[in-house]
Amino acid sequence: MSTREAHSEAVRIDPHTKTTTTGHEWDGIEELDTPLPRWWVVTFYATILWSIGYFLAYPALPTLEGGTQGLIGWHSRASVARDMEQLNEIRGPVLERLANAPLEEIEARPQLLSAVRALGAAAFANNCAGCHGAGAQGAKGYPNLNDDDWLWGGKLSDIRRTIEHGVRWDADKDTRSETMPAFGRDGLLDAKQISLVADQLRAMAKLPGGMATAQGAKLFDDNCSVCHGVDGKGNRDMGAPNLTDALWLFGSDKETIASRIANGGGGVMPAWKDRLDEPTIKALAIYVHTLGGGE
Amino acid sequence: MTSADMGKAKSDSFYAPRKAIYPKEVDGKFRRIKWGLLAFTLAVYYLLPFVRWDRGPDAPSQAVLVDFPHRRFYFFFIEIWPQEVYYLTGLLILAALILFLMNALAGRIWCGYLCPQTVWTDLYLSAERWIEGDARERARKDAGPRSAKIWREKIAKHALWLLIAWWTGGAWVLYFADAPTLVYELATFQPGISEAYIWIGILTFTTYMLAGHMREQVCLYMCPWPRIQAALTDEYALNVTYRYDRGEPRMSLKQASALRAAGAPVGDCVDCDQCVAVCPTGVDIRKGASLGCVQCGLCIDACDSVMAKIGRSQSLIAYDTQMNCDRRRKGEAPLYKPLRARTLIYAALIVAIGALMSVKLATRDDSRLSVLHDRNPLAVTLKDGAVRNAYTIRFANMSAEPRRFLLETSGVEGAEVEIVGVEPDAEGRMIVGVGADQTRETRVLVTWRGARKTKGQTPILFTSKDVESDAAISMRDVFVTP
Numbered sequence: 001m002s003t004r005e006a007h008s009e010a011v012r013i014d015p016h017t018k019t020t021t022t023g024h025e026w027d028g029i030e031e032l033d034t035p036l037p038r039w040w041v042v043t044f045y046a047t048i049l050w051s052i053g054y055f056l057a058y059p060a061l062p063t064l065e066g067g068t069q070g071l072i073g074w075h076s077r078a079s080v081a082r083d084m085e086q087l088n089e090i091r092g093p094v095l096e097r098l099a100n101a102p103l104e105e106i107e108a109r110p111q112l113l114s115a116v117r118a119l120g121a122a123a124f125a126n127n128c129a130g131c132h133g134a135g136a137q138g139a140k141g142y143p144n145l146n147d148d149d150w151l152w153g154g155k156l157s158d159i160r161r162t163i164e165h166g167v168r169w170d171a172d173k174d175t176r177s178e179t180m181p182a183f184g185r186d187g188l189l190d191a192k193q194i195s196l197v198a199d200q201l202r203a204m205a206k207l208p209g210g211m212a213t214a215q216g217a218k219l220f221d222d223n224c225s226v227c228h229g230v231d232g233k234g235n236r237d238m239g240a241p242n243l244t245d246a247l248w249l250f251g252s253d254k255e256t257i258a259s260r261i262a263n264g265g266g267g268v269m270p271a272w273k274d275r276l277d278e279p280t281i282k283a284l285a286i287y288v289h290t291l292g293g294g295e
Numbered sequence: 296m297t298s299a300d301m302g303k304a305k306s307d308s309f310y311a312p313r314k315a316i317y318p319k320e321v322d323g324k325f326r327r328i329k330w331g332l333l334a335f336t337l338a339v340y341y342l343l344p345f346v347r348w349d350r351g352p353d354a355p356s357q358a359v360l361v362d363f364p365h366r367r368f369y370f371f372f373i374e375i376w377p378q379e380v381y382y383l384t385g386l387l388i389l390a391a392l393i394l395f396l397m398n399a400l401a402g403r404i405w406c407g408y409l410c411p412q413t414v415w416t417d418l419y420l421s422a423e424r425w426i427e428g429d430a431r432e433r434a435r436k437d438a439g440p441r442s443a444k445i446w447r448e449k450i451a452k453h454a455l456w457l458l459i460a461w462w463t464g465g466a467w468v469l470y471f472a473d474a475p476t477l478v479y480e481l482a483t484f485q486p487g488i489s490e491a492y493i494w495i496g497i498l499t500f501t502t503y504m505l506a507g508h509m510r511e512q513v514c515l516y517m518c519p520w521p522r523i524q525a526a527l528t529d530e531y532a533l534n535v536t537y538r539y540d541r542g543e544p545r546m547s548l549k550q551a552s553a554l555r556a557a558g559a560p561v562g563d564c565v566d567c568d569q570c571v572a573v574c575p576t577g578v579d580i581r582k583g584a585s586l587g588c589v590q591c592g593l594c595i596d597a598c599d600s601v602m603a604k605i606g607r608s609q610s611l612i613a614y615d616t617q618m619n620c621d622r623r624r625k626g627e628a629p630l631y632k633p634l635r636a637r638t639l640i641y642a643a644l645i646v647a648i649g650a651l652m653s654v655k656l657a658t659r660d661d662s663r664l665s666v667l668h669d670r671n672p673l674a675v676t677l678k679d680g681a682v683r684n685a686y687t688i689r690f691a692n693m694s695a696e697p698r699r700f701l702l703e704t705s706g707v708e709g710a711e712v713e714i715v716g717v718e719p720d721a722e723g724r725m726i727v728g729v730g731a732d733q734t735r736e737t738r739v740l741v742t743w744r745g746a747r748k749t750k751g752q753t754p755i756l757f758t759s760k761d762v763e764s765d766a767a768i769s770m771r772d773v774f775v776t777p
Contacts, residue, residue: 107716110728114736135671146675146685245678290715292675292685292740 094119098279103156106286113286120287123280127272136291141250141267146291149247152176153236154295160285166271167239175271178238183223184262193219198257204232205244207252239266313512315437317430318420319572323596332408333417341462344469348372351695353731361471367732373656374732376693378663385652389645396641398524400633401614402534406520407591412513415463415506416575419456426452430572456507457499464498511576514589521586531632535590536615537570537581540624545581548605563611569601570594570612580612590614662700663691663734664759666770674775683742684774688714690737690759692729699728699762704741706755707774711742726762741774750776 011023014032024031036044054060058070088095094115098106107113125134131142138144143151152162162176169175183189189197200216202209221230227240234242241249249267250256272281288294348358348371355362360369368375375382397405406413427433427448436445468491469477480488481495505513514521545564546554555561564581571579573594576587580594598612619629669685677683692698702725704712714725715738729735741755752773760767 110716110735113716117738133671135669137672137675144672144675146672146683147677149678242678246676246680247678290738292683292715292738293677 091119095279098282103160103282103285106282107290113290116283116286117290119280120283120285123276123284124287127276128284131269136288143249143267144247145288146293147247148293148295149242149245150236150293150295151239151241151249154289154293156285156289156294158236159288159294160281162269163276163281163284163288164271164273167267167269169268169271172271172273176239178227178240180227180240180260180264180266182262182264185264189219189223189261194258194261195254197224197261198254201232201243201257202252202254205246205252209254314577315434316511316575316577317434318575318593319430319569319597320424321569321573321593321597321600323593323599325592326596329408329417329591329593333414336409336411336414337418341466344466344474350374351731354695355473357473359470360473363471374693376663376691379659382652382656385648389648389652392641392645392648394520395527396638396645398527399529399532399635399638399641401590402528402532403521403524403588403590406514406518406589410589412505412518413575413589413591415459415502416510418459419506419510420575422455422459423452426455453507456503460499460502460506461495463502464495467498468494511587514576515587525586529637530616530618531630531635533614533616533631534584535580535588535592535595535612536617536620537564537583537612538610538615538620538623539581540620542581542611563602563607565601565605567601569597573597584617660766660768661692661694662698662759662761662766662768663689663693664700664757664768664770665689665691666757666772668772668775674777676777677742679744681742681744682776683740686739686741686757686772688737688739688757689734690727690729691734692731695731697728697730699726701726701760701762702739703758703760704755705758707741707743707753709743709745710755710774711744713740713742714738715740743774743776752776 011021013020017032020033022031022033056070057072058074059067060070061068097112098116101109101112106116124136132138132145136145148154150158152158152167165172165174165176167176168179181188184191184194196213196216197219199211200213200220203212227238228234228243232243234240250260343359344357346358347356349356355369357369358371362369366377394405423433427436465481477488477491481491541562542564543562544560545562545566548565551561551565570581575591575593576589578585578587580588595612599609602609602611622629665688667687675683690700702712702714704710712725714727717725717727717737719725727735727737752775755772755774756769757772758767758769
């Protein structure tokens with residue numbers, strides 16, 4: 001006998017609870033047909049009623065182009081715009097003081113400095129951390145902004161200019177555009193010469209294993225000293241790094257140095273002038289300057 | 296549910312409907328103590344926010360204020376900063392121990408006299424009595440048909456209850472903002488104080504529900520204290536006790552005089568049920584200790600007034616112990632031991648913790664220093680090979696005067712210290728000025744230019760020294776060498 005057939009016969013009133021059973025029975029266990037609590041049912045119908053109102057009030061049905069707009073005219077974009085407006089209202093006084101303060105004077109005003117550093121830290125995390133790292137600690141090819149080694153200068157005005165116009169960013173005509181030639185790829189030096197220059201550089205930087213040779217010195221003078229200086233101390237106008245200090249953007253092993261000589265070029269940084277507003281760029285300049293390496 | 300229904304065979308249901316309780320009005324010693332405490336505690340609650348306390352022009356002048364926007368708590372001459380929240384922990388521990396001590400001495404007197412649930416329920420009951428009449432009248436009105444007069448009374452009662460509840464919520468929010476200003480803003484419906492309205496709404500609702508409708512059910516079903524105290528109590532704790540050694544066998548006055556004439560034993564209890572009639576939680580104290588009893592002593596007042604009327608001695612119900620009833624019955628002298636191990640230990644702990652907190656409060660530093668090492672990067676190599684670590688150092692000036700702090704370091708010898716935005720003075724000292732009751736966050740750079748240290752961490756100690764008083768605080772951190 002199937003269970004379905006058993007149902008009609010098995011429905012009965014349970015003597016303990018005075019409730020009808022559903023007729024379902026499994027190994028002698030029967031199910032009571034207990035109605036849902038009234039509060040539950042009422043709440044359930046109330047949510048259905050609510051959903052109708054909700055459906056009408058807010059954007060709900062997608063159509064082929066767009067969707068229903070809802071009766072109260074709510075729009076998620078308008079909601080964001082309102083939030084942003086509120087945020088700007090809160091930030092307003094600080095932004096105004098920031099906009100009016102000359103860049104060089106901000107660090108001497110403790111309250112403004114702490115507000116501006118907070119703004120700068122947020123803007124840095126949003127825009128700069130992708131390349132320079134969350135702590136501005138840099139990575140191979142991306143400068144560490146905490147140290148005192150600056151390719152293009154570490155004064156507030158230098159930092160500001162770098163942020164505004166970028167580095168080797170062709171879309172900006174004021175960008176810092178000087179680029180190192182690809183001595184190997186372009187056939188200016190052969191592999192042996194590159195090796196000699198690399199050894200020469202490592203000797204100038206007092207790295208272990210560096211090897212100064214007369215040939216190497218001549219090659220350096222002929223090819224490198226125009227930008228990096230006869231003593232290898234670099235030239236910020238050209239973005240040419242100091243080759244005698246302890247910091248190496250790409251690495252100080254011979255292979256890396258040789259590869260840099262062979263391939264030339266350099267890092268690229270976007271110009272932020274058109275993407276960020278003036279106070280944000282100021283805040284970023286202050287933030288980077290106060291990380292520790294600012295001049 | 297009628298009384299006939301209640302007599303029927305017991306139901307399988309776990310649900311018990313509330314039995315309506317109509318506590319009768321009573322006068323007497325304990326009732327007067329309760330009125331006094333009610334007036335005192337409510338006066339403190341409602342009026343305290345308006346008490347002023349001068350703290351100078353830059354600080355709020357409210358004696359008791361929880362200032363969330365500025366993260367301060369003011370209590371008369373004490374000002375607590377968020378990091379000192381352990382004082383609150385101390386207060387809660389003290390409160391718990393005082394509750395335990397009260398319990399060891401006289402059971403649940405907290406419940407009967409001071410608990411907000413009891414105080415507000417008392418207030419609501421007197422409002423109810425004032426409008427609808429005393430117990431018997433209210434019971435009659437509830438049982439009978441509703442006339443227009445009864446409806447009017449009910450509406451008036453609930454309106455008065457809601458008014459008290461609203462006032463209760465209204466007083467609550469005054470502890471969180473300048474009270475006179477907020478009262479003015481509330482009275483003139485100023486915009487921008489929606490939090491105040493929301494909290495007043497919440498507390499109006501809870502007060503109205505708890506004191507108007509739930510009453511003794513809170514004590515019976517919701518409050519953990521009756522359960523906890525039952526586990527903490529002992530045989531010496533005084534409780535409202537029906538002295539059955541004296542009261543039993545109970546009988547009517549007439550019967551008693553007849554039996555007494557015959558020389559038979561007669562109890563003092565005349566079974567008048569007045570102790571039950573006045574009980575706010577519906578307990579019959581003559582059945583012995585009860586979970587429902589809040590030790591308010593109103594049954595003592597009721598019984599005493601009856602005993603006075605029939606010319607028998609007072610205190611048939613009194614703060615006593617069951618043990619003493621048994622002892623008296625056996626002809627032994629009653630035993631009272633307020634000084635015993637647990638009361639002494641509680642008292643000693645209360646004194647010790649109270650003293651510890653007072654000493655800590657009196658001698659606490661009025662400045663603070665916190666040091667946070669940069670996490671990323673941990674250390675920076677400079678172009679000359681020097682190593683630099685950066686720290687975020689916050690100076691807190693908790694006094695009412697602006698102060699100047701001198702920052703010094705030790706542990707990394709020869710380290711150069713700079714503070715971003717702070718120029719060293721003529722002697723090369725790093726001095727940070729902090730406004731009254733403020734903190735100042737600075738970025739501090741420590742540079743090590745000596746011979747390269749081995750990779751690892753060196754302990755470094757930052758000391759902030761008040762330039763005027765020389766009071767110093769130090770914080771330990773590390774200098775990391777990559």
